[in-house]
């Protein structure tokens with residue numbers, strides 16, 4: 001079952017690459033032959049997996065293969081894989097045609113058999129695919145001696161990375177970069193304080209005024225003593241997070257946590 005899932009994933013990733021490559025072509029060019037592309041892709045993957053090694057790529061990853069698969073069975077396996085394509089094409093071509101009707105009937109029988117096969121598989125756990133039951137293909141371990149350690153190794157690494165990314169996603173927004181920057185400045189002996197600290201009593205707000213924190217037009221303009229303007233949310237939020245918040249533009253210190261509305 002895992003092998004089937006892996007096979008599907010491999011095919012999906014290949015078709016994603018093809019779609020990426022065809023993205024910039026004119027839209028009407030690729031979509032009519034979409035079914036052909038996916039069929040070619042499927043056959044190509046099968047040629048290099050089942051025809052040359054007697055197992056699909058997913059099975060190779062899990063160290064299993066088909067027992068006693070002959071060339072005839074391999075070719076039947078390939079033909080079977082084209083079923084979906086034939087059905088899609090017939091639908092587009094001429095649904096009321098006599099041959100098509102027969103193909104549809106065959107397809108429906110095939111699907112019913114597939115359903116029955118899946119039910120049997122769920123009971124006894126062998127041959128998940130209908131084609132495997134028809135051709136009497138058994139899955140065996142490719143090499144008995146090789147311990148299946150690699151699987152758990154990859155799994156552990158995957159879990160570790162997922163956990164790490166989750167931690168990053170949750171903690172990154174919690175870090176107050178302005179506070180860290182301020183602390184760095186404070187303990188950096190080479191940092192020269194800006195001489196510019198003329199405090200003016202009137203701050204003119206024009207359409208060009210930008211918030212010193214977020215760089216957008218200030219919403220509910222407030223100030224902290226210097227002549228820079230902040231959004232109320234930007235200033236108040238930073239002051240709540242860091243009581244010694246300095247103006248990011250001029251480095252103005254504000255010991256009494258000033259947050260006043262700018263008079264228009």
Ligand SMILES: [Zn+2]
Nearest residue numbers: 211214231234
């Ligand atoms: Zn702002």
Ligand SMILES: [Zn+2]
Nearest residue numbers: 226228247250
């Ligand atoms: Zn300032």
